[in-house]
Amino acid sequence: MAVCVAVIAKENYPLYIRSTPTENELKFHYMVHTSLDVVDEKVSAMGKALVDQRELYLGLLYPTEDYKVYGYVTNSKVKFVMVVDSSNTALRDNEIRSMFRKLHNSYTDVMCNPFYNPGDRIQSRAFDTMVTSMMIQVC
Amino acid sequence: MADAVLFEFLHTEMVAELWAQGPDPGPGVSAGPRRVGGGSEGRDEKGRKMNLSVLEGMGFRVGQALGERLPQETLAFREELDVLRFLCRDLWVAVFQKQMDGQRTHHQGTYVLQDSSFPLLVPMASGLQYLEEAPKFLAFTCGLLRGTLSTLGIESSVTASTAALPTCKFQVVIQQP
Numbered sequence: 001m002a003v004c005v006a007v008i009a010k011e012n013y014p015l016y017i018r019s020t021p022t023e024n025e026l027k028f029h030y031m032v033h034t035s036l037d038v039v040d041e042k043v044s045a046m047g048k049a050l051v052d053q054r055e056l057y058l059g060l061l062y063p064t065e066d067y068k069v070y071g072y073v074t075n076s077k078v079k080f081v082m083v084v085d086s087s088n089t090a091l092r093d094n095e096i097r098s099m100f101r102k103l104h105n106s107y108t109d110v111m112c113n114p115f116y117n118p119g120d121r122i123q124s125r126a127f128d129t130m131v132t133s134m135m136i137q138v139c
Numbered sequence: 140m141a142d143a144v145l146f147e148f149l150h151t152e153m154v155a156e157l158w159a160q161g162p163d164p165g166p167g168v169s170a171g172p173r174r175v176g177g178g179s180e181g182r183d184e185k186g187r188k189m190n191l192s193v194l195e196g197m198g199f200r201v202g203q204a205l206g207e208r209l210p211q212e213t214l215a216f217r218e219e220l221d222v223l224r225f226l227c228r229d230l231w232v233a234v235f236q237k238q239m240d241g242q243r244t245h246h247q248g249t250y251v252l253q254d255s256s257f258p259l260l261v262p263m264a265s266g267l268q269y270l271e272e273a274p275k276f277l278a279f280t281c282g283l284l285r286g287t288l289s290t291l292g293i294e295s296s297v298t299a300s301t302a303a304l305p306t307c308k309f310q311v312v313i314q315q316p
Contacts, residue, residue, distance in 0.1 A: 010292060046215070056215055075210040076290045104211060111207040111290075118203050118290070 001091055002082050002099065003067065004028040005131050007107060007122060010077035012036055016122040018131055019083070032081050035061050035069045039079050042071070056104075057097055072100040078107065099134055106130045143236045143258065150259055153197070154275050157190040191275060195282035202286020209233055210291070219313065222291050223250055230287055235259075248313040252284075253306070260305035273301045277309075284309060 004019035019028040038061040058071040063086065072080040080103050084091060110116055110124050209229055216222050227239040231254075241253035259276050263269050277299035284297045294314040301307045 073215065074207070075213065075216055076207055077292050108208045108211060112204040114200075 001084065001095075002134050003085050004032065004081075004083035005103070005134065006032045006081045007103070008032070008036060008079040008081065009119065010079075015078070015120075016127070016131075018128075018135070020135060028083060031064070031067065031069060031083055035071060035081050036079070038062055038069075039071045039073065039081070043073055057100060059093075070096050070100070072104070074104060074107070080104070080107075102130060102134070146234070147259060147262065150276070150279060153194065153279065157193055158275055191278045194275065194278040195285070198279040198282020198284075199286035199289070200282075202283040202288075203290045204286075205230065205233070205283070206287035206290030209287075216291065219293065222288065222293060223252075223311075225291075226284060226287060227252060230284075234283070248315060250311045250313075252309045252311065254309075255306045257305050257307045260301070260307060264304045267303055269304065270301060273304060273307070274299065277301070277307060281309065284311065288313075 004017070006014055006018075007016040009015050014032070017029065017032065019025050039058060042058050042061070056073055056075070058073060061069045061071045061081075063069070066086055068084050068086055070082045070084065072082075074080075080100055082096070082099065082103075084096070106127050107122075110122055110127055111118065113124065116122075116124065210216070210225065213225070213229075216225065223242060227242050231237060231239045235258045237258070239252055240255045241251075243251045243253070245251060257277075257280075259280065260273060263272075263276070281297040281299050285295055288295045288297075288311070296312050296314065297309055298312075299307055299309050
């Protein structure tokens with residue numbers, strides 16, 4: 001269902017980025033890069049608003065004509081960005097939320113892996129499998 | 140629920156192993172650099188200091204992972220004080236099954252976290268006996284605090300001190316960017 005999934009470290013460099021190979025990958029890299037500004041905007045806006053509830057899920061960051069971009073920030077300032085095909089209107093908000101929750105769980109597992117150095121690119125096969133299951137099935 | 144005492148035993152063994160006196164006697168797997176056996180007094184001193192930082196490094200990596208896993212369901216932290224409060228409550232409860240007793244702010248960026256009966260020191264003594272041995276039992280926890288803070292975006296340096304077992308104070312100095 002997702003067309004591109006990216007995990008960005010708190011210093012704003014990518015830890016993991018994967019998109020459906022049939023499309024132009026560079027386009028997705030650019031989209032994720034521009035979405036980082038929107039993420040920062042949303043996070044600082046939340047900080048100024050004196051709202052008690054501070055959610056990790058950021059919601060729709062910005063829509064383009066073909067795609068919609070969703071964001072999620074963890075407490076450790078690691079950002080997950082997901083690009084979804086706009087034509088897939090059946091995707092509801094709570095489905096996106098559950099996909100982000102799965103991403104967060106898998107990322108936490110990667111962090112707890114003693115062979116993983118925090119800050120390196122994510123090379124865990126388990127993480128890859130989980131992302132594959134979330135991405136669009138192009139037959 | 141895992142028994143708290145399992146971690147205490149593991150921690151005691153870690154300290155004992157990384158604090159081996161003199162030449163390395165046995166097949167223990169040490170994470171730190173191996174000292175050459177039969178060294179001079181000076182090298183022995185340096186060896187011990189190195190091992191404290193090895194313990195601290197171990198705690199750091201564990202803290203980094205914990206800092207990712209523990210706040211998973213909680214809402215985003217708004218400020219430094221929230222993070223410190225999380226350390227004293229959720230982190231301490233998760234690792235030691237009790238909350239930390241006191242938290243004080245001395246001045247900008249320095250916090251003192253006090254635990255009046257630190258679980259890793261309780262089985263040793265109560266009072267002034269073994270006071271000079273205490274620091275090596277606190278090194279891992281200092282690293283733990285530093286690692287968790289680092290994952291949550293705060294660079295700091297953590298030192299620990301005891302006046303009398305089992306009370307101990309952790310001083311967290313936040314590095315200003």
